[in-house]
Amino acid sequence: MIVYGRDYCAPRSVAYPLALMDWFVDRYARGRYKRRNFGPPDAVRPKILFMTSGHLGDALILSYIFPVVRQRYPDAVIDVLSGDWCDPIWQSNPYIRRVLHLNHPNTNRRNWSNLKKWQSFRQTFRSAVAALKTETYDYSVDIRFANSPLHFVLPFIRVRRAIGFGARGWGGLLDDEFFLPNGEFHHFTLLDELWKPLGISASIETIQPYFETPGLTAGQIWQKLGQPQPAGPVVLLCPEAGGTEKMLPTEFWLDVARRVLPDDTATLVLSGQTNFTATIYETLRRNHAVDASRIVSAVGKLTIQEMAVLAGASQYAVTLDSLPVHLCSIFCPTVAFFYNGMGLQFFPISARPTLVLHNHTASRELTIHRPDFQSEYVTTFDATTLDRAFEWIQKLVLKQ
Template sequence: MAASERILIVGPSWVGDMVMAQSLFKVLRQQYSDAAIDVLAPAWSRPITERMPEVAASIDMPVGHGKVMLKARWQLARSLAKHNYSRAYVLPNSLKSALIPAFAGIPVRVGWRGEMRYGLLNDIRKLDPIRYPLMVQRFTALAYAPGAYLPKPPEPRLVAQQDSVESLRERYGVNLKKPVLSLCPGAEFGPAKQWPAPHYAEVAKQMIARGWQVWIFGSAKDQPVAAEIAQLLATDAPVVSLAGKTTLADAIDLMSLSSAAVSNDSGLMHIAAALGLPLVGVYGSTSPGFTPPLGDAVATASLTLDCQPCFARECPLGHKRCLHDLPPAAVLAQLDRLLADNKGSVIESNMSSAQ
């Protein structure tokens, strides 16, 4: 592939999926070392793709999720046609997501069959969910010939913009005088993925007693649960709630300063893992057998009830036992193991930034 050629990726619409998509970008970089990889995705994802060294350009999708808007798609496609893309990989399974690469006349258009996209995709694959149980495998398999051996996908790794970290610490009033435990208690998908606030508070209490501080991350929707966690701790506890206060870009760069993280199965969980943090991911209605965190120092905590995983947004049985019955001690045990295995290297590295 010539150096002037480009690859277009039509990216997913969820934070976690976008992080996992980096594994595909890494494989394509291995296969086509001289090609530029551009990612077409919702504008909110730009802070993620801009922290992926494999991505040459981030292109904002001008059409909202679920909207067709053929004229807008056609106009963008004609603009993209000027870049002479040689290949396109369409990660969402919707028919709409395959329109722009087809309109742009990209010669090779690869994706899973999805919503009957014959004609829009010309390298269309039939997914075998047993062969590819993980989402990251489904992404990276598109880079190989159908039926080819699939090696272990490379792990995502986001590169925080460290040159802005000092100004961020001042802006949000945080410091690194103590090691930081990041908590991510929200879940955009729904409450069936949210570990109870008192459980998070108990983890925070135990870590604070060991000399740590706690930063709570999330969106504006997560401010109530963040406030509840803080209220369950002592009034002078070193806890900072950043939920709803940061941009996604700032959250990524600030979280990179952490020494460890505990998170629900959420986009922030995948970001924490991709930042290389020791991370415990808590699972309720979903399964680590489909979208596990990908990193060198990650663990998951979940029960094995007959009713899980149900993949529902809200508990169909109304009790959320998969989360309520998962004790803080189980998560702390996983976290302790990760920190012991890590031998404090992350803590020492991030604490040195406070000097």
């Protein structure tokens, strides 16, 4: 919604308060704030602070640009400011010098009271600013556009050129302020605008997704699961999503399993964090007692790094619109059911053959152009949709 010349990514009830706040922010920015002078950015060894208040998927997609930064600036220093819930993505990344935490209360999904979330915000804000003030950054890049940006920290730290989106406030603090395009877009394509002030360009067609899992082997994962490493193929099922509105019913996943188990050489692994997946696992073992030894629970047992290694040892994965689709599609052929999701915006940037079946009407004729990536619009998620998914699996995976 456009208010006083800014196109806010927000409904009227949020856009007008943001515009009022920005009236004051802009006046502060045009005064004392803009008179600060830290000199021009270092063109050889820039220090870059990447910011996000988002979650694991946002962090994973952001990390894809780090190798591109190093290609352009071999001696660049990369620091990250994010919620501490993103640490599983950052902890093994070889491009990052250090990670600082700022737990924004609006994106903190922990089962805490609002008071505790604000206390965490206050504590992490103070410690982050104290650490950041010891540096002068050549660039800051805040990738958050939907809500809760972090560039409100800019008056407290030293940054020569600040880049980000003004669509949810605080845009007056930015040297390069961007807004969302009209129509549908992919998250990474949108972020490409932010790299340009750094002299960097990366397209969704050619970017190389990656995730580091140093020192981990499939044998270690199976040992942790308390199972011998299977001699036959492994099929990974991830039935959970970040919101229940994106999840499909238990019967749907039981039908998926019924299509896998007739292959008496296959081991079926169910991965998740909640009782929803545990219930599917228990139901499958009751309904398929003769195959119980080939049905394995990884519920609440694996780290993200271990999950990635398991995906790399799998024949294929079946997931929803959540972190597992982005992770699995780096390491193994993946089918993803995007039920009530955001469509094109979060289609996975895959490195292996991937099929996305979605019901996002605005993305009906849209896709991303990557090798072996395919997306299809469906109106229902039923046996017919599963027929299509397993037709793709049979053609592109099992016959290879």
